[in-house]
Amino acid sequence: MRAISSSTVITDPYRAGIVLGESLASMSPEVVFLFSSVHYSVPELLEGLHDALERDDIIVVGNSGDGFYETSRVSDQGAAVLGLNSDGQVRWRLEHVERLHEDLEVKVEKLMARLSDAGESPCLGFLVSDFRVDASRIEAVLREKVGFPVVGGLAADEYRMESCYLYANREVISDALVVLAAYGDLHFSIRVANSLQTIGRSGLIESAEGAVVHRIDGISAMDFIERETGKPVLQTDWGILSLLVQDPEVAEEMRQRSIVPDSSARLGTLGLFGGIARGHSVRVCLAHPEDMVAEVRAIAEAASASGRVPVAALVVSCSGRKAVLGTHIGHEVSALTEAFAAGLPLAGFPSLGEIAPLQGANGYTRNLFHNMTYVLLLIEQ
Numbered sequence: 001m002r003a004i005s006s007s008t009v010i011t012d013p014y015r016a017g018i019v020l021g022e023s024l025a026s027m028s029p030e031v032v033f034l035f036s037s038v039h040y041s042v043p044e045l046l047e048g049l050h051d052a053l054e055r056d057d058i059i060v061v062g063n064s065g066d067g068f069y070e071t072s073r074v075s076d077q078g079a080a081v082l083g084l085n086s087d088g089q090v091r092w093r094l095e096h097v098e099r100l101h102e103d104l105e106v107k108v109e110k111l112m113a114r115l116s117d118a119g120e121s122p123c124l125g126f127l128v129s130d131f132r133v134d135a136s137r138i139e140a141v142l143r144e145k146v147g148f149p150v151v152g153g154l155a156a157d158e159y160r161m162e163s164c165y166l167y168a169n170r171e172v173i174s175d176a177l178v179v180l181a182a183y184g185d186l187h188f189s190i191r192v193a194n195s196l197q198t199i200g201r202s203g204l205i206e207s208a209e210g211a212v213v214h215r216i217d218g219i220s221a222m223d224f225i226e227r228e229t230g231k232p233v234l235q236t237d238w239g240i241l242s243l244l245v246q247d248p249e250v251a252e253e254m255r256q257r258s259i260v261p262d263s264s265a266r267l268g269t270l271g272l273f274g275g276i277a278r279g280h281s282v283r284v285c286l287a288h289p290e291d292m293v294a295e296v297r298a299i300a301e302a303a304s305a306s307g308r309v310p311v312a313a314l315v316v317s318c319s320g321r322k323a324v325l326g327t328h329i330g331h332e333v334s335a336l337t338e339a340f341a342a343g344l345p346l347a348g349f350p351s352l353g354e355i356a357p358l359q360g361a362n363g364y365t366r367n368l369f370h371n372m373t374y375v376l377l378l379i380e381q
Helices: 013-027 043-053 104-114 135-145 221-229 289-305 319-328 331-339
Strands: 002-008 031-036 059-064 068-070 073-075 079-085 090-098 124-129 150-154 166-168 171-173 176-184 187-193 197-209 212-216 241-246 254-258 281-286 310-318 346-351 354-356 368-370 374-380
Touching: 002 013, 002 068, 002 310, 002 346, 013 031, 013 043, 013 079, 031 043, 031 068, 031 346, 043 059, 043 171, 059 090, 059 124, 059 176, 059 346, 068 079, 068 331, 079 310, 079 346, 090 104, 090 166, 104 135, 104 176, 124 135, 135 354, 135 368, 150 310, 150 346, 150 374, 166 176, 187 289, 197 221, 212 221, 221 281, 254 368, 289 319, 289 331, 289 374, 310 319, 310 331, 310 354, 319 331, 319 346, 331 346, 354 374
Parallel strands: 031 059, 124 150, 310 346
Antiparallel strands: 002 079, 031 079, 059 166, 068 073, 068 346, 090 176, 124 176, 150 354, 166 171, 187 374, 197 212, 197 281, 241 254, 241 281, 310 374, 354 368
């Protein structure tokens, strides 16, 4: 497997696409991952990329995010690419669905089933979705119906919470979900950092609807948060407070749900970036910048010590982590560049929700939807 990453902050989308394409042309990529800030999300960016590569058979997948990550920089504005060429050892397939808000579960299940319609299941999937859905509904399909690991996340729009864009070859689409499937001899590992400091006691979800929790432990959801933290949820808690969710049937499947302050003041309810089903237990978590960076360094060092040699990395990290880390967000990239060989090709984006399985006792768990989480996909030799 060969890989190259690059990035640009040129403001003109077509010229930015040309620069990115020219940076990849020498290795003739089979697939290109493209991540950009939201104002680049126009067809001209893709036109420039394809014009520079001078090929129509290249698969392009990606999305807008709250900026981008790349080996050489982390930026709020601009675009980054990661190109891969397996010399024919991996077969790639891109599928997408639009009008995602209509019959979401049915559409996602049918899309994932199509990926195995030739009698061979993918070894890995990379998924990006519009953020304007309850992603726990996507998670339900991925957990119960999909037997191969899926990583990815929700597109973003620089905290405006209005719109976002996905890239599927030459198309720029919204209200959609895109999946890149890999078949064949692809070596990879998935590592996740989502261990925030828990405080107080656990509580049982007694009443919830969609991404809104009504009652926990016999009291309103908002009162539960105040009981455990000593204060109500404030707008300034964006990224700081989250809930650690534990499945009552599968203890190792733990994930974070971020609290939406603006949606958490009415009638004592608690708005979340993704639903939680009744019967799950939760604990309040606090995010500390130094702990978050330390955990990223720990998973990077563990990957390095495994003896497996990465040739490229994809990073999907929660926008809430970016809000907490502030100017220290670059540590989420430097932790990798310090753990591995200098110049490891890397690209990624700050997301409004992350998708990945966890490392379980017997391999990977089922696919899960997370918040306040750092997902690292290493493509290996």
